[in-house]
Amino acid sequence: MLKVPDHQVAGHHARDGKLGPLIDDSGRFYKPLQGDERGSKEVAFYTSFSSNARIPDHIRRFFPIFYGTQLLEASDGSGLHPHLVLQDVVSGCHNPCIIDVKIGSRTWYLQASEDYIQRSLKKDRETTTLSLGFRISGLQIYDSKESGFWRPEKKLVLGFTADDVRVVLRKFVSSNSPTDSDSELDCSFASAVYGGSTGILAQLLELKAWFEDQTIFHFFSCSILIMYDKEAILKGMSSGAEIKLIDFAHVVEGEGVIDHNFLGGLCSLIKMISEILTSPDENPNITCLQDYEKNHSYLENGTTE
Template sequence: MDDCKLVHFDQQVAGHDKLMLLSTNDLIVVKPCKKRELDFYQDAINFPDFQDFIPECYGTVRAATEKDLKLLDKSDILTIFIFNLKILQNLCLENVLHGFTKPCILDLKMGSLLHDQDATDEKKKRMIMHSLNTTSSKIGLRLSGLKVYDTVKRRYARFEKKYGQSRTVDNVLEALLAYLFPVSKYANDVENYAKHIEDTITEQDIIKEKIPTKYSKWVIECFIDTIKEIRESIIEHPNLRLIGSSLLFIYEGDRAAADKTWKSMLEEDDLPQNKDEDDSRLEDDELPPKMCDLRLIDFAHSDWHAERDEQDPDLINGFDNLIALLESCLQRQSQEKL
């Protein structure tokens, strides 16, 4: 514990940029939040069928002891929260980026309603206008943040916030294509919105080629399947009120890492299916690499206590539109050999 401190989490693509990591590993992110978000995760325990769709919650970090205070005190970011613990919690969540070498990240804000019932009149008006002036009100989703890795040029591109805000119904598909195919014309066409971060890797054996078509196709199909599962689960829980929540998309952007993961997946498919549960080849701290992941995140304005018999139709419409958009991405990929 004495060698452990909290450091800034530099992979966040949307929100208030206050996530942190423990310096000793990247398994857990620490998120300052209000009690409502903590309550959401605690209530979610009562809905185990929904657990796979959100990051696992490990509780909170509190300055309850001298050792805890010492840990929190090492982070300048948390200083303000140490003296305000009655209002804010420091939530410990699963880092869903763990297992990726060069994660490509997309944050999509879902639904058209962006404020809860506790918002001030001023904030309600602001959020309503924000929804009306973006794709939120029109198709029930909005691009909030985007970061992709170009494995050919060996650099990250982090797209500015105004890129998502400026997307329209007519060009949101191109934005998804820019995310899914970072070496394509779609990504190059919007480079004026991107801040580039050059890679420092110098090893000669790293493959400088785009992600193979079969990998990308598999990833998009996985995204579609997972979104359909989340959609059905949300419909089955009309009491679940999601306001301002996002879908976080992640896929492996490094060619060498993707090749290794693909090979591992093929080998796993060839294994006998009747293995004993205790015949595990991987320890808890040796998780297999990931090709992609997709989770619901951001529950500062969400809860499980809506008194209704039917889910928010605008939210479901957003999921339907997203599925249609990703299916169009598959068609474009096939037609244009992306």
Template sequence: MFKVPDHQVAGHRASNGVIGPLIDDSGNFYKPLQNDERGSKEVAFYKNFALNSEIPDQIRKFFPIYHGTQLIEASDGSGLHPHLVLEDIVSSRPNPSIADIKIGSRTWYLEASEDYISKCLKKDRETTSLPLGFRISGLQIYGSKESGVWKPDKKYLKNFTADDVRLVLRKFVSSNSLEDSGKEPDCSFASTVYGGSTGILAQLLELKAWFEEQTIYHFYSSSVLIVYEKESILKGMSSGATVKLVDFAHVIEGNGVIDHNFLGGLCSLIKFISEILTYVPNNTYKAFPKKP
């Protein structure tokens, strides 16, 4: 039984006359192949990635598992349509908090069409992509059973400044602030979600180490998805904090060159997260411990 996912935060969504992703009860996420070359490029990426023996095993966990493609009824009822069948990253979490963070100050690449380049350039300039090397493309923050979920729309996120990004990454791991409540986020889940040996920061650093070496792919317009489950923490269980990469419709060959665009954006995101972990409420930051 297919249904439209409740927890999609960015990208093309199923709506009247628009094809969007579907999920099933078995933990699969079905992303409709776009009719132009984007669909075939994303399939080509997943196939190449699956077979590429140069990808270290510990890096594979950062990518959704790929189960091939399948013809299924499209979400808009227009008939059978090919879909990528992927692991559903959020299905095991009933109340996930999710951030879709598009990495890179440049979402376009020279091989793309002139129209595509100018469209991307405009978005990169108008968002935090250019100054920060990343932008928040989608967001959902779970508050509590009573307050529910805050899921700001695309337009709201596009207007973010660097300060808004800093604040929202703090709200993401707080117990007291949804929307524009005016409250100082308490960051009470920061050490559990962002910190620790298996937290978001540790995972981002592991990914960064690979990007410092890998020259196989250049990832344009791909996102880092950050997911965790607040209710689990409250029950004393693991936060389930997870980092995954998604959206590979604009991945090109690396040809032996480091993906500086992605690496730069990743380093910038790491800096923002690190600063939250060392933040002390009265607008100061704890000094980093001195090296022995």
């Protein structure tokens, strides 16, 4: 039985009669092919990546498994539509905390249409893409059984300053309620999630080592999903912290050149996460995030009032 994922944090949603991804109970994520060349480009990427013998297994695990394409009833009621059949990378988690981080100081590329370049340039300038080399596209942080998740709306997320991004990456690993902007963030899960030999930082460093060498693909407008299970930590189990790369509608051939755009953004994200691990007590200034929180209360479904 196909359903709309409640763990999707960014991108096109299958809500309000729109075309968007679906999931099933067997752990698969069905992403509808976008009508223009984006759909076919993403299929071409997954096909090429899956069969490329030069991708080491320890890097392959950072990508969703690709099961081909399938015609399915589209979420917008328009009838049969081709979908990418992917591993649902969140399916093992009960109450997953997730951040979608779009990597790179530019999301546009020379081969793209003029319209896409102009729209991307505007978003890159207005977000932390240009200043930090990455931006947060969406997130959800599990609060408690009673309050559910904090899912800030898209407008707030795209307005994050660099300091807000620092705060969010700290909130993500704190035991404080994510909607409480008054108390100091404790970062008490930082070592369990970001640290350790298998934590997020170690995984990002492994990915970086590959990006220092690989010249096969250039990953524009692609995201790293950072995920973990807060409840598991509270129960004394493993955090299940993982990174996965997603969204390959704008991947182009590397033609023997290092993907400096992705690599630079990745280094910047690594630096910010390393700083949280080394200085968990340093609370940065909060700008738009705090002002916004003071004026809005969050509802369980992630919307605001």
